[in-house]
Amino acid sequence: MEIRLWDIVDISLVAVLLYQVYKLMKGSMAMRVFLGFVFFYGFYFLVKSLQMELLSNILSYVMSGGILALIILFQNEIRKFLLMVAKSMSDFWHRNSNPIFRSFYKNQSNGKSGTSPSLNAVVEAAREMSFSNTGALIVLSKNSELRMIASSGDLLDAKVSKRILMSIFYKNSPLHDGAVIIHDDRVVAARCILPVSENSDLPAQFGLRHRAAIGMTESSDVLVVVVSEETGQISLVRNGEISHNLSVQEIRRRLNAYLSTENNLREEIKQVEKIIKKELEEVEKEEKEKKEGSTS
Ligand SMILES: Nc1ncnc2c1ncn2[C@@H]1O[C@H](COP(=O)(O)OP(=O)(O)OP(=O)(O)O)[C@@H](O)[C@H]1O
Numbered sequence: 001m002e003i004r005l006w007d008i009v010d011i012s013l014v015a016v017l018l019y020q021v022y023k024l025m026k027g028s029m030a031m032r033v034f035l036g037f038v039f040f041y042g043f044y045f046l047v048k049s050l051q052m053e054l055l056s057n058i059l060s061y062v063m064s065g066g067i068l069a070l071i072i073l074f075q076n077e078i079r080k081f082l083l084m085v086a087k088s089m090s091d092f093w094h095r096n097s098n099p100i101f102r103s104f105y106k107n108q109s110n111g112k113s114g115t116s117p118s119l120n121a122v123v124e125a126a127r128e129m130s131f132s133n134t135g136a137l138i139v140l141s142k143n144s145e146l147r148m149i150a151s152s153g154d155l156l157d158a159k160v161s162k163r164i165l166m167s168i169f170y171k172n173s174p175l176h177d178g179a180v181i182i183h184d185d186r187v188v189a190a191r192c193i194l195p196v197s198e199n200s201d202l203p204a205q206f207g208l209r210h211r212a213a214i215g216m217t218e219s220s221d222v223l224v225v226v227v228s229e230e231t232g233q234i235s236l237v238r239n240g241e242i243s244h245n246l247s248v249q250e251i252r253r254r255l256n257a258y259l260s261t262e263n264n265l266r267e268e269i270k271q272v273e274k275i276i277k278k279e280l281e282e283v284e285k286e287e288k289e290k291k292e293g294s295t296s
Contacts, residue, residue, distance in 0.1 A: 020081065021081070033073055033074075034074075037066070037070065040059075040062075040063075040066075041063070043059070044056065044059040044060070044063060047059060048060075079279065079283060086276055116185060116259050116260075117159075117160055117161075117185045118140060118160050118182050118185050118255075118259065119252065119255045119256055119259055120162070121160045121161050121162045121164075121165060122138055122140065122160075122165065122182070122225055122255060123248065123251055123252050123255065124162040125138075125162045125165035125166050125169075126138070126225055126227055126234050126251070127234070127248060128162070128166060129166065129169055129227045129232075130227050130232045130233070130234050131232065132232075133228075133229055133230070133231075133232040134166075134169050134170065134171060134227060134229065135169065135176075135209060135227060135228065135229030136165070136169040136180075136225070136226070136227040137178065137179040137180065137194070137209055137212065137213060137224065137225075137226055137227075138165065138179065138180050138182060138224065138225040138226075139179050139180065139181045139182065139192070139194070139216060139222050139223075139224050140182050140183075140222060140223045140224070140225070140255070140258065140259065141181060141182065141183045141220070141221075141222045142183070142221075142222075142258065142259055143221055144183065144220075145181070145183045145184075145188050146181050146183070146188070146220065146222070149179075149181060149189075149192050149193070149194060149216075150181050150188045150189035150192060151189075152178075152192050152193040153178055153179070153181075153189040153190055153191035153192035153193065154175060154189060154190055154191050155188065155189045156187050156188065156189055156190055157186055157187070157188060158186065158187045159185065159186060159187075160182055160185050160186060160187050164187060165180065165187070168180055168187070168190045169227075175190040175191050177191055178190070178191040178192050178193055178194075179191075179192045179193075179194050179212065179213075179216070179224075180192070193212075194212035194213070194215060194216040195212070195215040195216060195218075195219060196208060196211045196212050196215045197211045197212075197214040197215035197218055197240070198215070199214065199218075199240070202214065206242075207230075209226060209228070209229075210226055210228075210235065210237075210242065213226045213235070213237040213242070214237055214240055214241075214242060216237075217237045217238055217239055217240050217241075218239075218240040222238075223236060223237070223238050223254070223255065223258040224236070224237040224238075225237075225251075225255075226242075233245070234246065234251060236251060236254055236255075238254075238258070239274065
């Protein structure tokens with residue numbers, strides 16, 4: 001039989017994959033379940049080769065649901081494995097993001113890293129609303145229109161401007177309650193209801209407006225600008241973290257960093273890394289709890 005180069009690659013890849021699966025499951029309950037499955041499959045093939053019709057039919061029915069059962073049983077391991085693959089890819093990108101690649105990416109972005117109309121409008125409107133203690137909640141989303149959240153409010157699809165933002169949040173405006181969503185230099189919607197953070201560690205002085213801003217950034221890659229009605233203070237919220245007392249220059253800089261296309265890829269990778277880290281911690285916590293449960 002002729003052995004091709006691709007057969008060697010094929011076998012090596014399967015070997016690496018099996019080794020990774022073994023490493024992942026070593027010492028865990030999943031390993032025992034996996035061995036049980038291997039034994040079961042072995043028994044099935046034995047029964048089949050001995051042509052024991054009735055038993056092999058019954059076992060084949062059980063096997064047909066086997067893949068689904070494996071996915072359910074090993075959901076944690078599969079999740080961990082995929083997270084590890086994603087982490088390796090992001091590490092690879094970091095290691096290889098050399099100047100040539102960066103300059104290529106910059107060219108791809110057509111130099112769109114300049115000031116966007118949303119940036120000026122939001123900074124100026126926030127500054128004025130801060131002086132007049134007008135409460136505001138503005139969600140800047142660079143990647144999506146946030147359709148689900150937008151549909152909880154009134155759809156506008158208006159070109160973003162300082163005036164439109166100020167008239168939305170004007171105290172007597174019928175649209176002033178809730179949040180505004182901005183995407184692609186358009187006001188997608190107003191009066192939107194954001195998910196409120198359930199973080200119990202947040203300081204008690206944070207009311208619903210600030211909690212909604214934090215909650216929104218915990219689950220999406222957005223930047224939220226909050227103007228407090230009580231104090232007039234402007235805050236920026238990103239990745240569940242809130243920053244107060246920022247100068248206008250700093251607000252402008254952070255908005256620019258978020259909106260500029262040049263930084264998008266880096267930010268996306270950071271976001272993915274954060275999610276991966278959180279997920280891995282969760283998986284490890286679950287595994288620890290399971291282990292403790294099985295020993296007690
Ligand atoms: N889930 C939500 N999504 C969007 N907006 C919300 C949400 N919950 C509350 N708000 C907005 O926040 C306003 C209430 O703010 P509240 O006074 O409770 O918060 P705060 O964080 O103390 O803000 P402020 O400093 O402006 O008083 C509401 O009138 C509404 O406009």
